[in-house]
Amino acid sequence: MAALLLTALAAAGCGGTGEGRSAAEAGGGAQGSVAGADGAKIETLDGEEFDLAKKRGEVVALFFMAGWCGNCIPEAQAWSELYSAHEGEGLEVLMVSADPNDTPKTIESFRKAGGIGELPWAVDRTGGFTRSLGVRALDSTVILDREGKVAYRDAAPTDEETLEKELEEVL
Numbered sequence: 001m002a003a004l005l006l007t008a009l010a011a012a013g014c015g016g017t018g019e020g021r022s023a024a025e026a027g028g029g030a031q032g033s034v035a036g037a038d039g040a041k042i043e044t045l046d047g048e049e050f051d052l053a054k055k056r057g058e059v060v061a062l063f064f065m066a067g068w069c070g071n072c073i074p075e076a077q078a079w080s081e082l083y084s085a086h087e088g089e090g091l092e093v094l095m096v097s098a099d100p101n102d103t104p105k106t107i108e109s110f111r112k113a114g115g116i117g118e119l120p121w122a123v124d125r126t127g128g129f130t131r132s133l134g135v136r137a138l139d140s141t142v143i144l145d146r147e148g149k150v151a152y153r154d155a156a157p158t159d160e161e162t163l164e165k166e167l168e169e170v171l
Contacts, residue, residue, distance in 0.1 A: 067106035
């Protein structure tokens, strides 16, 4: 199953074609939440459990990438800057490799190649976390508001200014 997800993501290319959209535009609406997000859990590279159900009350930004995705570097850099600027305001960020073959070493190489600061990272070994959030392309961001509802999602490279604007609406 993980190989099938990886194949689909690779076929979609490194980054999708969709524009970033607010929750209402993305079909999430004010009442909407991501199917399965409440039960979504993943282990970080630090060995910690990242459980979305336990993140209520915080704004959570999830960035889906792969260690080989050069197009993912600019948005990862943006998240590094945004996390530093807004961590004290209740922002949680998790960088998620959707490639089950990534290792801590490939993630570290990606981070160093892009000059990306220290952030929490995880590798979705089964594809379950990625699927539960409806992510179908690399270089995708999902921002959940303090109630766990989708406030923003994109499926294409997004600049730091746009991400900052979206964060300001939910922080």
